[in-house]
Every structure is written in structure tokens, then in C-alpha cells.
Amino acid sequence: MEQSNQTSVNISQIACHDCDLLQKVPQLRVGQTANCLRCNAFLFKNQKNSVDRSLAFAITGLILYIISNMFPLLSLRALGTTQDETLISTSISLFKADMPLLSIVVLFTTVIFPATTLLGTIFILIQVKRDTFNDYTAPLFRFLRSTDTWGMLEIFMLALLVAMVKLGDVAEVIFGTSLYAFCLLILSLTMLSHSLNPHDVWSKLRRDITQ
Amino acid sequence: MTPAITAKAITARDAGFISCHFCSTLSKVPKGTNLKKSELICPCCKSTIHSRKPNSINRTWALLIAAIILYIPANTLPIMTFTLWGDGQPDTIISGVIHLMDGGMWPLALLIFVASIFIPVLKLIILMLLMISVQTKARWKPQDRTALYRVTEFVGRWSMVDVFVIGILVSLVQFGNSANVTPGLGSLSFAAVVILTMFAARAFDPRLIWDVLETETNVDNTANTKTALSNEDDKQMVKP
Ligand SMILES: [Zn+2]
Ligand SMILES: [Zn+2]
Numbered sequence: 001m002e003q004s005n006q007t008s009v010n011i012s013q014i015a016c017h018d019c020d021l022l023q024k025v026p027q028l029r030v031g032q033t034a035n036c037l038r039c040n041a042f043l044f045k046n047q048k049n050s051v052d053r054s055l056a057f058a059i060t061g062l063i064l065y066i067i068s069n070m071f072p073l074l075s076l077r078a079l080g081t082t083q084d085e086t087l088i089s090t091s092i093s094l095f096k097a098d099m100p101l102l103s104i105v106v107l108f109t110t111v112i113f114p115a116t117t118l119l120g121t122i123f124i125l126i127q128v129k130r131d132t133f134n135d136y137t138a139p140l141f142r143f144l145r146s147t148d149t150w151g152m153l154e155i156f157m158l159a160l161l162v163a164m165v166k167l168g169d170v171a172e173v174i175f176g177t178s179l180y181a182f183c184l185l186i187l188s189l190t191m192l193s194h195s196l197n198p199h200d201v202w203s204k205l206r207r208d209i210t211q
Numbered sequence: 212m213t214p215a216i217t218a219k220a221i222t223a224r225d226a227g228f229i230s231c232h233f234c235s236t237l238s239k240v241p242k243g244t245n246l247k248k249s250e251l252i253c254p255c256c257k258s259t260i261h262s263r264k265p266n267s268i269n270r271t272w273a274l275l276i277a278a279i280i281l282y283i284p285a286n287t288l289p290i291m292t293f294t295l296w297g298d299g300q301p302d303t304i305i306s307g308v309i310h311l312m313d314g315g316m317w318p319l320a321l322l323i324f325v326a327s328i329f330i331p332v333l334k335l336i337i338l339m340l341l342m343i344s345v346q347t348k349a350r351w352k353p354q355d356r357t358a359l360y361r362v363t364e365f366v367g368r369w370s371m372v373d374v375f376v377i378g379i380l381v382s383l384v385q386f387g388n389s390a391n392v393t394p395g396l397g398s399l400s401f402a403a404v405v406i407l408t409m410f411a412a413r414a415f416d417p418r419l420i421w422d423v424l425e426t427e428t429n430v431d432n433t434a435n436t437k438t439a440l441s442n443e444d445d446k447q448m449v450k451p
Contacts, residue, residue, distance in 0.1 A: 009254055010237040015223035015230035018357050019421040020262075022223045022237075038220060039357045039421070076383045078390065085383045090375070092384030092394055100393045106378050106401050109371065138256040142233045149409070152371055158322075159375030166311075166376070167383065202234040206255045 013204065016041050017180055020028035053195040055125040062118045064181045069111075072176035075161060076167060084176065087111060087156075111193035113151035114189070120144045121192065139207050145198060157186050222421070229260045264416040268346065274411035275338055281407065282331070282398045288397035291377050292387050303397055304328065304373065327373045327401070334363045334370075334408050338415060348423040356420050364412045372407045374398055 014025050026034050028046035034041055047053075072084035087154050088111055094103035127133055160182075164173050186195035223230045228237045229251060236255040246252070253260045264270075289301035303309065304327050311320035337359055343349075344356060377398045385393040 010228060010239060010241045013228075013237055014235060015228065017230065017235065018361070018417045019233070019353075020222040020224060020230065020418045021421075022221050022226050022228065028285055039354055039417075041357070050295060074229070074379070074383065079386050083383050083385050085379060088381045090378040093385070094378050094394060097381055098393050099399060102374070102378070102394065102399050102402055105406070106375065110375070138234070142256050142258055145233055149368055152368060152375075153370050155369055158369075159372050160312060161380055162319060162322065162372065162376045163379040163383065165316065166380070169314070199235070202236070202255065205234065209254050209298050 009209065011207065014043060016043065043199060047195060047197055049126055050197040050200060051125055054192055054197075055122065055129070057188045057192040057195060058118055058121045058125065058188045061185055061192060062122065064185035064188055065118055067181040068185050071178040071181075073178050073182055074176050076171050076172040077174060078171035082174075086176075086178070087182075094169065109150055109152040110156045111148050114153050116147065117144060117151050117189075121196065122145055122184060124201060128204055131204070133205060133208060141198075141201060141205075148193075151189075153182075153189060154186050157182065220424075222418075224262045229262050230325070231256060231258065231260050232264075233258050243382050250269070263418055263422075264414065267340065267414055267419065271338065271342055272413040274407050274414055275335065275342070278404050278407035278411060279335060281403045282335070285397055285404050288400060289395035290373070290397040290401060291380065291395050292393050293384070294379075294388075294393070297388060298393040301395060304401065307373075321377075323373060326370050330366055330370050330410065331404055334367050334400035334412070337363050338411055341415065345419045345423075350424055353420050354445050355389075355423055357417050360412070360415065360417045360420075367405065367412060369400070374402045374405070 012025060013022050014034075015022050016039060018041040018046060019036060019039040021036060021038045023037055028034060028044075030046055030048045033042060033045040069087050072086050074085040075086070088107075090110065091103045091107040093163045094106060120140055121144060124144070127137055160179075167173050219378060223237060227240050229254040230237055234253065234256040236253055236259060238254060240251065251260050252258070286304055289303055290307065292299050292301045294300070304323075308320050308324050309327070311317075311323060311429060341356060341360060344351065377392075377394050380392045381394050384390055
């Protein structure tokens with residue numbers, strides 16, 4: 001395949017990702033969002049201190065992620081013994097139970113992608129703050145955007161609740177030390193995805209190539 | 212959103228631009244480029260750009276059919292076996308929900324039912340209907356169909372909750388021979404169904420819903436229409 005780089009860029013307009021309608025990029029005031037004229041798809045938003053706030057949530061999230069991985073989330077006491085559950089033990093147990101594929105799925109969605117999201121976001125946002133980008137910034141951010149849906153810690157949180165209720169009848173369920181950190185981690189990740197504004201990061205990267 | 216489909220709805224493709232899937236950078240297609248033969252690279256993020264997702268219909272069908280096939284073992288094979296004092300009780304998705312109802316855990320039964328049965332089936336049906344509507348060039352409510360697509364894209368991942376519950380139970384209930392939980396092949400098939408439908412949703416290109424409308428409205432060429440570029444429209448685009 002022949003590759004071409006001879007493209008010119010249009011920055012005054014935006015095409016809707018859901019219906020391809022070409023429309024003018026509106027100047028947004030703080031707190032506003034731009035939606036597609038035709039299909040109402042969310043296009044982008046303007047948020048106050050988006051970079052600083054996102055960076056704060058990402059760093060908080062990273063610390064909480066480390067704590068969440070250090071101690072048990074839940075423990076089960078029955079028949080005189082106690083079983084601990086940590087974030088990583090779910091995939092390890094599945095691997096030991098002859099379910100390597102399922103174990104990999106759980107490992108990526110609950111351990112690896114959340115970690116790359118937090119680390120990568122911090123890395124990108126520091127670059128945005130210092131206004132210096134390198135060749136890896138754009139591919140890394142692209143990777144982060146496409147793996148965003150595959151980090152499933154909030155769903156894991158719901159699963160923990162379900163497991164607690166299910167087991168609560170038959171055995172004694174003990175909240176682990178990490179459970180509190182884990183709840184706060186979910187909160188940080190949610191706040192991060194609300195405050196992060198990918199459009200701003202891309203605009204900065206785009207400005208570098210249009211100059 | 213009152214000003215629905217206008218006759219002069221100009222898309223990026225009509226204007227000779229390609230919008231990058233990742234960074235939304237609008238690149239002008241150089242004159243004389245044969246898009247079938249050459250690949251264009253986004254100048255901003257360096258990904259390959261396409262006006263429409265390549266092979267979207269074939270890839271979506273392939274993933275959907277694979278998901279439908281795997282949906283059968285996902286529901287017939289046990290997702291896990293709970294063994295108590297050597298007495299094993301295998302559970303499928305449906306029998307798991309029924310046991311929860313028998314145990315009086317109604318909210319939990321409802322949650323698992325919605326996440327493991329309702330959402331996957333609904334997602335498969337919606338994606339198939341969307342595909343059929345695109346292939347038959349339906350003009351029916353494009354806005355609603357796009358909204359439906361966005362919903363499937365958003366809720367699909369929550370079906371993974373049951374897979375995680377199984378993982379947690381397997382790692383928590385390990386008391387030797389007296390009580391333990393082992394995962395069944397049903398759980399793997401179910402995880403595969405969820406992942407395949409997530410990929411299917413991603414392979415589907417919602418712009419195909421609108422493509423037929425554009426051509427038809429362009430032929431129509433009705434007077435007194437709004438273009439997307441007027442100032443008046445900009446005001447409508449902005450939501451406080
Ligand atoms: Zn749109
Ligand atoms: Zn790009």
C-alpha cells in the first residue's frame with residue numbers, strides 16, 4: 001500500500017463521528033458542550049481547569065490503585081479458615097482453575113488497562129502542561145482512548161457487591177483494608193473521565209502540526 | 212433538535228475531507244487520490260484514516276454471527292460449579308438467576324438477569340436490526356437509530372459483571388474439599404459473547420445510517436434549507 005502524507009488540515013470545522021456532518025467548530029464558554037446539529041452526538045466540551053483537575057484525579061487514582069493492590073479487598077471466613085481476595089487474585093485463581101483465557105480477560109480489564117490508563121494519562125497531561133510533545137505522545141494517547149472502554153474496574157466493583165450479598169448468607173464476609181481505597185479509586189476514575197477533555201489534548205497536538 | 216435532515220447536509224466526505232477516528236482532525240483528501248489503493252495517514256495522530264470504517268458491514272456481521280453462535284454454549288454449559296461437601300451443583304446463567312429468586316434475593320436476581328440475559332440479547336438484536344436497516348437503505352428515524360447505537364455501545368460492557376462475580380467466587384470460596392467454586396466453560400463462552408459484541412459495536416459505522424439519507428436529500432434539493440455552517444446553527448449547537 002502506498003502511503004501519502006500530503007494532506008492539509010481543516011481546523012475551523014469538525015465532522016460528527018456518528019453521522020459525518022461537517023459543521024463549524026463553535027467557540028464554547030466554560031461549562032458548555034458542543035453537540036452535533038443533526039444527530040445530537042456529543043462532540044466536545046469546554047471545562048474549567050480540565051488539565052489540572054484531570055492530573056490531580058489521575059495521580060490520586062494511581063496512589064489508590066497501588067493501595068488497592070496491596071491488601072485484600074474482601075475476605076471470607078468459613079470452617080475456621082479465612083480466604084482473601086485481592087485485585088490480582090481473581091485472575092490468578094481463574095488461571096489455576098484451568099481458565100487461562102478468562103484469566104487473561106480479567107487481568108487486562110481489571111489490572112492492566114486501569115494501570116495503563118492512569119500512568120499514561122499522567123504522562124500525557126504532564127506533557128500538555130509543559131507544552132512539549134514527542135513522537136510517542138499521539139500514539140500513546142490514541143492507545144489510551146481506544147482502551148478506555150476495556151478498563152472495567154467500576155464493573156468489578158459491582159461484581160464485588162454481588163459476591164458479598166451472595167456469600168453473606170452462607171459465610172462471614174469481611175471488608176478488606178483495600179476495599180475503601182478501591183471505592184475511592186472508582187470515584188477518582190469516574191471524576192477523571194469526566195474532567196478529561198480529549199479534544200483539548202488533540203487540539204494541542206494538532207496545533208503543533210498546523211504551524 | 213428541530214432542524215432535522217436538511218437537503219444540503221454536507222458531510223466531510225461530500226466536501227472531500229476525512230475525519231480521523233481518534234483525534235477528529237479533518238484532513239483534505241489530495242486531488243487524484245484513489246482511496247481504494249492508497250492509505251492516508253492522519254497528520255496529527257499518525258493513524259490510518261478512512262472516510263468510513265473499512266469493511267464495516269462484513270466485519271460487524273462476522274462478529275455478530277460469532278457472538279450468536281457462542282451464545283448457545285454460554286447459556287447451556289455451566290458457568291460455575293459450587294461444590295459443598297463433595298456435592299457439586301453446576302449452574303448455568305439462567306439457573307443461577309432462578310436460584311437467586313428462590314433464595315429471595317430479588318434485586319440481585321434482577322441485576323444478573325439484566326446484565327447477563329437482557330443486555331446481551333438486546334444488544335445482539337439492536338445491532339442486527341441496525342445492520343439490516345443500513346443494508347436495506349432504510350430511511351426510518353436516523354436520529355433514533357443513532358441514539359440506539361450509542362446506547363448499545365455504552366451498556367454492553369456491563370454484562371461483564373457476571374464474569375467478574377464468578378472470578379471473585381472462585382478466588383474466595385476455596386476451602387479444599389469442603390466447599391469450593393470452579394468456573395465452567397459457559398463463563399468463558401459468555402465472556403467471549405460480551406467481547407465479540409463490543410467489537411461488533413465498534414466495527415459498525417453509524418455514518419452508514421445517514422449516508423443513504425444524504426444522497427436522497429441531495430437529489431431532492433428542497434429550497435429554504437439551513438446549512439450546518441450558518442451562525443444561527445452554531446447557536447443551536449451550543450448547549451448551556
Ligand atoms: Zn452527527
Ligand atoms: Zn488522527
